[in-house]
Amino acid sequence: xxxxxxxxxxxxxxxxxxxxxxxxxxxxxxxxxxxxxxxxxxxxxxxxxxxxxxxxxxxxxxxxxxxxxxxxxxxxxxxxxxxxxxxxxxxxxxxxxxxxxxxxxxxxxxxxxxxxxxxxxxxxxxxxxxxxxxxxxxxxxxxxxxxxxxxxxxxxxxxxxxxxxxxxxxxxxxxxxxxxxxxxxxxxxxxxxxxxxxxxxxxxxxxxxxxxxxxxxxxxxxxxxxxxxxxxxxxxxxxxxxxxxxxxxxxxxxxxxxxxxxxxxx
Ligand code: ADP
Ligand code: MG
Numbered sequence: 205x206x207x208x209x210x211x212x213x214x215x216x217x218x219x220x221x222x223x224x225x226x227x228x229x230x231x232x233x234x235x236x237x238x239x240x241x242x243x244x245x246x247x248x249x250x251x252x253x254x255x256x257x258x259x260x261x262x263x264x265x266x267x268x269x270x271x272x273x274x275x276x277x278x279x280x281x282x283x284x285x286x287x288x289x290x291x292x293x294x295x296x297x298x299x300x301x302x303x304x305x306x307x308x309x310x311x312x313x314x315x316x317x318x319x320x321x322x323x324x325x326x327x328x329x330x331x332x333x334x335x336x337x338x339x340x341x342x343x344x345x346x347x348x349x350x351x352x353x354x355x356x357x358x359x360x361x362x363x364x365x366x367x368x369x370x371x372x373x374x375x376x377x378x379x380x381x382x383x384x385x386x387x388x389x390x391x392x393x394x395x396x397x398x399x400x401x402x403x404x405x406x407x408x409x410x411x412x413x414x415x416x417x418x419x420x421x422x423x424x425x426x427x428x429x430x431x432x433x434x435x436x437x438x439x440x441x442x443x444x445x446x447x448x449x450x451x452x453x454x455x456x457x458x459x460x461x462x463x464x465x466x467x468x469x470x
């Protein structure tokens with residue numbers, strides 16, 4: 205495990221550490237996730253080991269069914285691995301109760317997009333719901349209303365950011381820890397996709413957020429520092445600072461390989 209700017213600690217006396225302490229933002233050890241039993245068992249994740257340093261932007265790519273969404277859900281505490289452990293900001297989440305997980309998501313993972321500049325074309329409520337939408341969840345308007353009420357902006361849900369004072373805009377803004385996004389640009393036009401990717405990049409470079417983004421788009425992945433390739437529930441290599449062309453070439457090779465292994469090559 206990499207520790208940044210801190211002393212090495214033995215794993216067995218590692219205390220519960222809050223966000224902002226040294227150590228990877230996201231750490232998975234031996235993570236497996238299987239669906240079903242017996243002959244029909246699907247090994248969606250077949251043993252994932254990974255440590256993502258803070259303030260890095262990682263893209264995850266792989267053929268359909270390779271386990272990308274399962275990986276993201278397990279890493280974000282939205283799904284429970286069948287085996288292995290997940291740490292977020294140094295905190296072991298594997299044994300957490302539903303309530304503890306919900307609180308963790310709320311405080312560290314939820315509403316991370318509010319830390320970026322608000323998107324001017326969306327209402328305040330839509331801005332609050334954006335991170336959930338980008339993480340692949342159904343928008344929860346009651347939750348958005350509760351968040352806005354907490355910061356005294358309940359009556360501003362339908363306004364645009366431009367109609368709020370600077371101070372009011374700041375109140376919609378919280379500090380992100382980790383951003384998980386599953387195909388965040390999949391349904392967006394090119395202009396809006398570029399805007400969202402620029403915000404993600406800015407969150408990493410200027411605000412120290414850690415971004416993990418699943419995408420099938422090499423052009424989107426090229427915004428990341430590193431691309432991790434998944435195949436059949438396991439990691440199948442990575443690419444640092446790759447261009448869209450190089451990323452596309454690696455994806456093509458990976459897809460061809462998994463097709464051959466599945467016996468469906470043309
Ligand atoms: P990806 O996002 O890369 O397309 P997923 O993580 O969605 O892949 O799925 C990985 C594998 O796990 C696939 O074989 C998929 O069919 C299977 N899978 C995913 N979710 C479930 C589920 N809820 N029940 C059964 N199988 C599932
Ligand atoms: Mg998926």
